[in-house]
Amino acid sequence: MFKDLFSKKRKYATIPSERTQPNKMNDGVMTKCPSCKTIMYSRELKKHHNVCIECNHHFRLTARDRINSLIDVGTFKEFDIGMLSHNPLDFPDYEEKLEKDQQKTGLNEAVVTGAGEMDGYPVIIGVMDPRFRMASMGTVVGEKIKRAIEAAIETKTPFIMFSASGGARMQEGVLSLMQMAKTSVALKKLDEARVPFISFMTHPTTGGVSASFASLGDYNFSEPGALIGFAGRRIIEQTIREELPDDFQTAEFLLDHGQLDGVIDRKNIHKTLVTIIKMHAVDHQGNQGGQSAQ
Amino acid sequence: MTQKLPFEQPVVELQNKIDELKNFTKDKDIDLEDEISYLEGRLQQVESQIYDHLKPWERVQIARHSERPTTYDYIEHLFTDFIELHGDRLFGDDDAIVGGLAYYKGQPVTIIGHQRGRNTKENIQRNFGMPHPEGYRKALRLMKQADKFGRPIICLVDTKGAFPGKAAEERGQSEAIARNLLEMGGFTVPSIGIVIGEGGSGGALALGVCNRMFMLENSTYSVISPEGAAAILWKDASLAQRAAETMKITAPDLSELGVIDGVIREVRGGAHHNVKEQAGYIDGVLDQHLTELMKMSGEQLREQRYDKFSRIGL
Numbered sequence: 001m002f003k004d005l006f007s008k009k010r011k012y013a014t015i016p017s018e019r020t021q022p023n024k025m026n027d028g029v030m031t032k033c034p035s036c037k038t039i040m041y042s043r044e045l046k047k048h049h050n051v052c053i054e055c056n057h058h059f060r061l062t063a064r065d066r067i068n069s070l071i072d073v074g075t076f077k078e079f080d081i082g083m084l085s086h087n088p089l090d091f092p093d094y095e096e097k098l099e100k101d102q103q104k105t106g107l108n109e110a111v112v113t114g115a116g117e118m119d120g121y122p123v124i125i126g127v128m129d130p131r132f133r134m135a136s137m138g139t140v141v142g143e144k145i146k147r148a149i150e151a152a153i154e155t156k157t158p159f160i161m162f163s164a165s166g167g168a169r170m171q172e173g174v175l176s177l178m179q180m181a182k183t184s185v186a187l188k189k190l191d192e193a194r195v196p197f198i199s200f201m202t203h204p205t206t207g208g209v210s211a212s213f214a215s216l217g218d219y220n221f222s223e224p225g226a227l228i229g230f231a232g233r234r235i236i237e238q239t240i241r242e243e244l245p246d247d248f249q250t251a252e253f254l255l256d257h258g259q260l261d262g263v264i265d266r267k268n269i270h271k272t273l274v275t276i277i278k279m280h281a282v283d284h285q286g287n288q289g290g291q292s293a294q
Numbered sequence: 295m296t297q298k299l300p301f302e303q304p305v306v307e308l309q310n311k312i313d314e315l316k317n318f319t320k321d322k323d324i325d326l327e328d329e330i331s332y333l334e335g336r337l338q339q340v341e342s343q344i345y346d347h348l349k350p351w352e353r354v355q356i357a358r359h360s361e362r363p364t365t366y367d368y369i370e371h372l373f374t375d376f377i378e379l380h381g382d383r384l385f386g387d388d389d390a391i392v393g394g395l396a397y398y399k400g401q402p403v404t405i406i407g408h409q410r411g412r413n414t415k416e417n418i419q420r421n422f423g424m425p426h427p428e429g430y431r432k433a434l435r436l437m438k439q440a441d442k443f444g445r446p447i448i449c450l451v452d453t454k455g456a457f458p459g460k461a462a463e464e465r466g467q468s469e470a471i472a473r474n475l476l477e478m479g480g481f482t483v484p485s486i487g488i489v490i491g492e493g494g495s496g497g498a499l500a501l502g503v504c505n506r507m508f509m510l511e512n513s514t515y516s517v518i519s520p521e522g523a524a525a526i527l528w529k530d531a532s533l534a535q536r537a538a539e540t541m542k543i544t545a546p547d548l549s550e551l552g553v554i555d556g557v558i559r560e561v562r563g564g565a566h567h568n569v570k571e572q573a574g575y576i577d578g579v580l581d582q583h584l585t586e587l588m589k590m591s592g593e594q595l596r597e598q599r600y601d602k603f604s605r606i607g608l
């Protein structure tokens with residue numbers, strides 16, 4: 001299984017191609033929906049939380065846009081801004097690829113973490129950005145997420161993670177695999193500290209990320225149509241020699257199969273998160289769970 | 295207009311007659327005040343004869359009434375900000391049991407209940423409120439989550455029983471029910487259960503190991519359905535009525551046997567006559583007992599639950 005997953009030919013889990021292709025029109029005045037092909041004003045689309053007005057297709061959000069859409073203005077304090085990946089295996093061309101993605105995205109790595117407030121309630125949040133190396137999990141991604149979890153434990157603040165990932169980062173080999181363990185053992189401590197963890201699996205959350213922190217929320221949610229799974233669709237089809245149903249590994253499929261608490265339209269995510277966070281601010285004996293708002 | 299049950303026939307007939315007379319006086323110019331008020335007095339007598347002395351089989355019929363309020367109805371009337379949570383994280387999401395987070399008078403709680411369908415289509419989707427193992431496992435997941443975060447647990451019981459099916463056995467129906475009984479014993483948060491319709495066997499008990507257990511006046515709680523009992527005892531399922539009368543399955547019976555902590559009064563003729571009024575009766579009991587239980591420590595809550603179930607049958 002792992003040999004196949006990690007083979008160079010088929011790197012990362014398979015992502016449907018139309019959603020992988022950066023939509024060139026996105027930067028322009030007009031945007032074409034990859035799902036229903038409707039062409040709409042980019043400004044209109046943005047006003048609609050980047051959700052297609054016609055078919056409810058959820059466009060990808062950058063990490064910054066996601067944070068801006070959820071965190072109270074002026075409250076976000078980013079963690080570990082300067083943490084940069086090295087090339088631990090001396091993998092050919094890795095540095096160049098990192099540099100290219102840094103320039104393309106304006107990010108130093110594939111995850112942005114930090115502390116902020118939602119309707120005045122403090123949260124620790126991490127958001128992955130698939131434009132950067134398909135948000136594959138290397139050492140820096142794992143380390144930043146671990147530190148965010150530690151901050152949540154220390155301050156007893158709810159932890160929110162928006163995952164999106166192609167899986168392991170090939171160029172860091174087994175060190176990448178070990179980030180699954182690193183983030184998961186940190187979550188065990190968070191669990192013991194009884195600090196809530198809300199996990200949002202966004203398009204696409206696959207491979208090692210889905211098989212570690214992304215699936216470990218006290219509450220697991222997703223957005224409509226998101227691809228979530230461990231092994232890629234093609235590898236499964238080749239292995240079992242069967243064609244898989246169209247909705248295989250969609251958020252709705254996972255909901256049916258007991259893996260998600262809910263599939264939530266983007267426009268309702270802020271409200272849902274705030275409601276849950278408020279409910280954890282104080283327990284039945286008046287003990288502070290997450291710190292409550294002023 | 296609610297659907298009437300067979301034993302309500304005398305009430306229906308009298309009411310029809312009264313309506314007829316009223317219409318008649320409206321059209322013609324005849325004064326039938328005396329006759330009408332006589333019949334209305336008579337109606338009250340008949341209603342009291344029927345509704346104030348309901349026989350077990352009549353209560354079974356009310357408990358099974360297709361319009362009887364379900365878990366979702368009470369969630370709507372008693373709780374706010376309900377966020378439904380799905381899935382057992384193992385196999386599936388069983389629509390025969392629903393649950394999630396909500397506020398009860400400003401207090402965050404976890405609410406879980408069996409959910410029958412309110413029409414044929416929904417009944418198929420929800421398997422007539424008869425859960426599979428994944429339903430119990432979802433309930434347990436949500437209860438453990440409540441325990442972790444210090445939220446009281448409220449369970450609404452309304453099922454004919456666990457689903458007798460092949461898949462359910464393959465996935466460990468017995469283990470799933472048993473696990474709930476064990477884990478519910480250990481929670482350090484208050485738990486309150488209410489039988490709102492039928493409390494069928496292990497499928498009901500899997501949400502029923504609570505600090506306090508109540509039944510609506512016309513609900514039932516039993517080791518097996520009356521039909522099942524009749525089939526086993528007398529090899530004849532049509533003797534269900536006799537079984538219902540013999541087995542002590544009504545709320546007053548269970549109260550007397552010390553199996554439940556109290557009976558919650560019902561709207562006359564059954565909860566389906568007025569959901570809002572019924573929710574009000576539940577509200578009073580829930581509020582009082584939750585307030586009491588929330589003063590107890592985690593250890594006291596565990597001990598209280600242990601003592602309560604230890605004593606049953608002695």
Ligand SMILES: [Zn+2]
Binds near residue numbers: 034036037038053
């Ligand atoms: Zn569209």
